[in-house]
Amino acid sequence: MKLRALCGPPLCLFLCLLFQSGLSQTVVKSLPGLPGDLPFHLETGYIGAGELDDVQLFYYFVESGRSPRDDPLVLWLTGGPGCSALSGLIYEIGPFTFNYEKSSRFRPALKLNDYSWTKVANIIFLDQPVGTGFSYANNWESYNIDDNISVAESYEFLRKWLKLHPQFLSNPLYIAGDSYSGVIVPRVALEVDKGNEVGLEPKMNLEGYVLGNPLTSYDSDLNSRVPFAHLKGLISNELYESAKTDCNSEYINVNESNADCVDDLKVVNLCVENIRTANILEPNCVPQSPKSTVSDRWDPTLINRDPSPLLLPTERASRVWCREYNYLYSYIWASDRAVQDALHIREGTVEKWVRCNETLSYTSNVLVVIDIHKELIKRGFRALIYSGDHDMVFPYVGTLAWIDTLNLTISEDWHAWFVDGQVAGYATLYSSFPSLFTFVTVKGAGHTAPEYKPKECFALISRWFDYLYI
Structure with a gap:
């Protein structure tokens, strides 16, 4: 009644439609665990997808700290399937991470990430597919998803997001992600280009895609674990x-x-x-x-796997350090009601936040996406594929095996690339005019590379976005 008293019928109708469609964007000024106001622009929100917008996809958007009007716009899809965008943001490429030295089990502390990719790019971190992170659905049927649905809903999200943020339509657009998103990212990129071809609005300025430690071909990638173990x-x-x-x-x-x-x-x-x-x-x-x-x-x-049964090293000093201890802080921080309020999470929509949802009702029905890579290359898009060279989940030797099937012309064969005068990994540059395809290993990194070698991966992505030599 108060709403009707404050506005006329047209505005009321607009607000009702806005609410029903699930559109919600809020600028976050501060976060628990990080003192003072945020020194970067963070927006969070929900965008509806699927029939009647039953699926509500949650996202974090961070503007580039360099030049938001000119720097690339990146849609980042964390793998899993079912691993939260917050995992990619806080452990890999986002503007803040945990300050482990100042954190306790009950009070995680944050610090700025000196090697955040948001220093050179505008990045949308998307909780996808539904059931991941803070994304939710209004009915149980919408939680039954597969690769095709995940691709369709991610594409729908991107179209709607750009309609709400038209100031980024002219920015170079890249679809990016890692691990299981290797089967999703190329297909979303292809959907974007097909949508442009048939005149769907808004028209997107797609320039390419980026994949880290990607799943591409189940058989090839998993088969490569034995030769990798030998190497x-x-x-x-x-x-x-x-x-x-x-x-x-x-x-x-x-x-x-x-x-x-x-x-x-x-x-x-x-x-x-x-x-x-x-x-x-x-x-x-x-x-x-x-x-x-x-x-x-x-x-x-x-x-x-959920590391919550483990104890923090401060409580079991005799235990060897485990990376899983780092993941515990995300469960504590993201489950804090004060944090959820700061992020503007809709109360009651997610029963329990988990870094990676292992109970997701998900069917993996796309086993190989090599042909999608071939099609994107034919269409002239840039591609960067990077792999930590100590990853045995999807070993780099398997990635090289499927890249060989693309029959690309090598413009510069296997060579070292450097950060601060030290070998950071090895790269092979391919050309298939008008496309440019780059494969890079990150020395000493695992699954996935930026978590283990943030400085090197930041140097890599900065050079690649700026068309500099790797």
């Missing part, structure tokens, strides 16, 4: 040669009647079962899945 000295040369012969270089979906191959892979599994697959150099603290880490299909619990 890194995790299995002996004799065992590798035996498995290579007995299994005919096929280490997944093995025929159980091939006893020699099965026996070889049992020994391989014994060798790697206590290795942390996300980074083989770090301690393995969360128990592995009882399933094979070599022959089974993608099992997100191997790297995304």
Whole structure:
């Protein structure tokens, strides 16, 4: 009644439609754990997608600290499927992260990230698919999703977001993400270009896409774990040669009647079962899945498991440091009602925030996206693919294997790239006019690279966005 008294019928109708469509954007001025006002522009909000906007996708948007009008606009899709955008923002490429030295179990502290990609780009961090992070649906049916639905709803979100932020329509647009988003990002990029072709509004200034440690082909990527383990000295040369012969270089979906191959892979599994697959150099603290880490299909619990049963190192000083301890702070911080109020989370829409939702009702129905890469290259888009060279989830050797199938012309073969005069990794530059395709390893990094080597990855993305030599 008060609303009707304050405005005429046209405005009331507009406000009602706005509410029903789920459009909600708010500028966040401060965050618990970070003293003072935010030194960067942060907007959070919801945008509806799907039939009747039943799906409410939550996002964080950070303007570039350099030149918002000119710098690229990036849609960032964290992998999983079901890993929160906050994970990518706070542990990888966003403007703030946890200050572990000043944090306690009950009071996580934040600090600015000196190597945030938002120093050179405007970035939308999207909680997708629905059921991820703070995104939710108004009915249970909308939680039953697959790769196709995830792509469609991410594309719909981007169109609606740009309609609400037309000042960014002329900025170079990149679709980006890592891990499982390797099957989503290229398809969203292709949808954007197809939408432009048929005249859908708004027309987007798509220039390319970026992928880190990506899943691209289930069979190729998972099959590469055995040769990767051999390259890194995790299995002996004799065992590798035996498995290579007995299994005919096929280490997944093995025929159980091939006893020699099965026996070889049992020994391989014994060798790697206590290795942390996300980074083989770090301690393995969360128990592995009882399933094979070599022959089974993608099992997100191997790297995304809830670490909450673990104790913080300050409470168990005798324990070795584990990266999972870092993840505990995100559960504590994001579950704090004061934090959710600051982010303008709709109360009662998410029962419990988790970094990666392992109960997501998700069907992986796209097993290979190599042809999508070929199509994007044909259409002339830039691509940057980077991999931590100590990642055994999706090893770089598997990524190189599918890149070889693209039959691109190498413009500059495998060479070192440098940060502060030190080798930061190795790169291969490809050209397939008018497209430019770049593959880069990040030395010492795991799954995914910016979490382990933020300085090097910031140098990499800065150069690539600015068309500088890598």
